[in-house]
Amino acid sequence: MTVALAPFGPHFGFGIYIHWPYCSRICPYCDFNVYAAKDRDTDPLVAAIEKDIGLHRARLPEHGALDTVYFGGGTPSLLQPAEIARLLEAARTSFGLKPDAEVTLEANPNDILTADLRGLAAAGVNRLSIGVQSLRDNALAFLGRDHDAIAARAAVERAIKVFPNISVDLIYARPSQSPDEWADELADVLALGAPHLSLYELTIEQRTAFGKSVERGDLIPMDPDAQADLYELTQSIADSAGLPAYEISNHAMSAAYRSRHNSIYWNGGDWIGVGPGAHGRLTVAGRRYASEAQRQPAAYIANVQALGSGWGEASALYPLDVARELLAMGLRVAEGIDLGRIEALSGKPVPRDKIAVFEEENWARLDGTRLWLTPRGRLLADALTAELAP
Structure with missing residues (x-):
């Protein structure tokens, strides 16, 4: 007798999202759970995430090996290769990693320029997602980035020599950005040869520095119709360059370069969320659960140590x-x-x-x-x- 598969669950993909909350600089558009890096002892948080991964094994007895691991943030490229290897070993020991598992690390350009890239590869990373955001210095200053256009180009060129599978993030639909300006910038990005692009329209969230600037009237967002025009222009240029959209904001040279981890989100698969503020979706005994870890790093560490979970809450979702x-x-x-x-x-x-x-x-x-x-x-x-x- 054939058993019908549930309309959600790990058969649509199974991954781990690891949230590293620290950043050397907090960008004015960022609405993620992030904190200034400063001079911190990172070992307690690494140890807590490592333990949290292992604690999930008992909760998910029917889950097999992992399809993906994604280091996001924050700025996980601030982690050392040894720390990344330690967390991947926890994933491997607890669940196993499929032989072709995708392991992505989000990275800032300046970190790419100084990182031990071969050490990252040896630790198990096989895909980089680089937060370029723009190839124009005035735009990078507006977005609060700590790199310039020269550094962004150099980072992509350095990364692609070690990691053939890279993604480049850009933010467009910035205030007063013209179609011609964006077309020229996108052409420059495409010329770098990255096989995957994530092209996001600037979204201004209320709690961010940009959100407060809009409230004060100091910043006027782009008109929605103008944004739509830029979106259509983006699709046309990327299609012509051989990177069609496979998702609203994501473009890939071929199916081999699509983000397998993000596809778990889009397809209704399961993922464990570990690290401060990380969200997850998990299937247990046929029910779908939403989890959210404690947002404050200290509270997250304390929860893992005292309660055996980094979760702030986990609740069953109605069908x-x-x-x-x-x-x-x-x-x-x-x-x-x-x-x-x-x-x-x-x-x-x-x-x-x-x-x-x-x-x-x-x-x-x-x-x-x-x-x-x-x-x-x-x-x-x-x-x-x-x-x-x-």
């Missing part, structure tokens, strides 16, 4: 909440999502009459039960998802 999350994430990717997964969770059909309207407007396509958004539809992804949500 309807899971269905809405799967739909929102699944419509971000070019392949879309099988609506059967949504309907199995919600117990009711996704409205085909609304989808028919989306098809007429060239916003979406439906083939059997698989729905995906067109490039034009991705501009309206949030609104279209809200229309279809159970």
Whole structure:
């Protein structure tokens, strides 16, 4: 007898997200759980994360080897190769790493220029995600970055010699940025030869320094219509250069260079979140759980030591909440999502009459039960998802 697979869970991918919260400089647009690095003894936090990984084994007896490990932050490139190797060994000992497991390290350009890249590779890292953010000095100053354009180029050129699988992050739709300026900058980035680009529109969150500047009237965000024009320009240029979008903000030279870890998020897989403020999604006995670790590093360390978990909270999700999350994430990717997964969770059909309207407007396509958004539809992804949500 064939057992039907659940519409979510580790069969859609299984990974670990490790959050390193320290940064040498906190950027004015950043809304992540980050703290100034200063002169800190990092060993207590490394030890706590190491222990937290091991503690998850007992909670997840049915989970097999890991597909991915992702070091994010913060600035995890501040970690030494030996510290990274130590955390990867904890993952390997607790769960096992698949032979082709993707291990990503987020890195700042200045760290790349001084890092022991071969030491990172020997520790187990096989993919770098480099926070270039711009190749224009005035933009880098505006974004509060601690590198210049020369350093950014040099970092990518140095990294790609050791890590063929690299990603470059950029932020566009900055105030007053013109289409011509962005087209020139994107062309310069493409010329660096990175096989993966993450191209994000500047989002201004209320709690950030930029958010406070907007409240004061000191900063005026780009008009949404102008942002949409830049998004369409981005798709056209990247497509022509052989890096089509496989997700709203992510472009890859081929399927081999797509972010396998982020694909776990988009496809409804499971991931363990360890480190201060890390989020996770885990399947236990057929139920989906959302976890969030304690945000303050000291509180996280104390929780691991005293309670046997870094979690601040872990709660079971209602099937309807899971269905809405799967739909929102699944419509971000070019392949879309099988609506059967949504309907199995919600117990009711996704409205085909609304989808028919989306098809007429060239916003979406439906083939059997698989729905995906067109490039034009991705501009309206949030609104279209809200229309279809159970």
